Amino acid sequence: MARVGLMLVNLGTPAAPRTPEVRTYLREFLSDPRVLDMPALGRALLLYGVILPFRPSKSAEAYRKVWTDRGSPVLFHGVDLAKKVQAALGPDIQVELAMRYQQPSIGEALDRFRASRTDRIAVLPLFPQNSSAAWGSAAEKVLLEGGKRWNVPTIQLVPPFYDHPAFLDALARTARPALATFRPEHVLLSFHGLPERQVRKSDESEGHDHCLAAATCCDVIGPGNRHCYRAHCFATARGLAARLDLPAERHEVSFQSRLGRTPWIQPHTDERVRALAQSGVKRLAVLCPAFVADCLETLEEIGIRARDDFRAHGGEELLLVPALNSRDAWVDALIQVVRDGIHWPM
Numbered sequence: 001m002a003r004v005g006l007m008l009v010n011l012g013t014p015a016a017p018r019t020p021e022v023r024t025y026l027r028e029f030l031s032d033p034r035v036l037d038m039p040a041l042g043r044a045l046l047l048y049g050v051i052l053p054f055r056p057s058k059s060a061e062a063y064r065k066v067w068t069d070r071g072s073p074v075l076f077h078g079v080d081l082a083k084k085v086q087a088a089l090g091p092d093i094q095v096e097l098a099m100r101y102q103q104p105s106i107g108e109a110l111d112r113f114r115a116s117r118t119d120r121i122a123v124l125p126l127f128p129q130n131s132s133a134a135w136g137s138a139a140e141k142v143l144l145e146g147g148k149r150w151n152v153p154t155i156q157l158v159p160p161f162y163d164h165p166a167f168l169d170a171l172a173r174t175a176r177p178a179l180a181t182f183r184p185e186h187v188l189l190s191f192h193g194l195p196e197r198q199v200r201k202s203d204e205s206e207g208h209d210h211c212l213a214a215a216t217c218c219d220v221i222g223p224g225n226r227h228c229y230r231a232h233c234f235a236t237a238r239g240l241a242a243r244l245d246l247p248a249e250r251h252e253v254s255f256q257s258r259l260g261r262t263p264w265i266q267p268h269t270d271e272r273v274r275a276l277a278q279s280g281v282k283r284l285a286v287l288c289p290a291f292v293a294d295c296l297e298t299l300e301e302i303g304i305r306a307r308d309d310f311r312a313h314g315g316e317e318l319l320l321v322p323a324l325n326s327r328d329a330w331v332d333a334l335i336q337v338v339r340d341g342i343h344w345p346m
Helices: 019-030 040-051 055-066 073-089 106-115 132-147 165-182 196-201 229-244 269-278 296-312 328-341
Strands: 003-012 093-101 118-125 154-157 186-192 251-256 283-287 317-320
Touching: 003 019, 003 073, 003 106, 003 132, 019 040, 019 055, 019 093, 055 296, 073 093, 073 328, 093 106, 093 132, 106 118, 106 132, 118 132, 118 328, 132 154, 132 196, 165 229, 165 283, 165 317, 165 328, 186 229, 186 269, 196 229, 229 251, 251 269, 251 296, 269 283, 269 296, 283 296, 296 317
Parallel strands: 003 093, 003 118, 118 154, 186 251, 186 283, 283 317
Antiparallel strands: none
């Protein structure tokens, strides 16, 4: 029987919190047509004429605020997670961490599998909710890199796990003690945002007129929105809120990290943080269930900027609830997600 491997794929990180390294990372990331889904000429003009001349220095400053002695948080949390999953699965199953952009690369992970004669590879993109820009891009890259090999390995993708009970249970186990200690007046479930056009492109309803057509379009997962990122986010939020016994009037969903002037899915996290503070909320907790590892978007965007903004508009304290990172509950849940998502024993 062929040896089995497991590849864990996250988004990526600059090699260092300096402008040249951040520029290299952003160039690769934003050159991806699944991320900036526009004609090639327009994407190049935007990237090289607007983004790369100015954004890398600002982003490098933000990265420096969260960089540690071990380097990038998303990378060292990924390394720790892979080691723990490897220990739990044992030596017969090879576990490799890869990043969609930069290092460690997907191609290098495939080379390591080949060197150990691992021919069947399960791939888990570490994005709970489906989006073409993240899950789809990682899946495409793995299949393209695998297809370049003369001896093409057998690759099976683990589907998005936004509503998997083990994932939701791990989120709840992580959040519950933090919320119990902090005792927030309100809880914000903040997911990464997407341009509205990308959500509409995932619409598989008969008339392609379901997504964003009504306020209730994400209330239930059905044939038309089964690949919809926004619907997946709301499904994750419902499952997590139920496990945490969050009253409907004391929690809500929002979307962060929007870029540019095109419409992005709403409500926007930064606007809701300010509005909640202005409405009299003094203690706000924020969970980020789209991120399985703490990163720039959680630690800097929410833990620093949103916290400062909340205080500036009348709030007293904002708590960023930590991501799953490499917690034991997440290790166990991840293995269950993989076993339920593939067709061979692991």
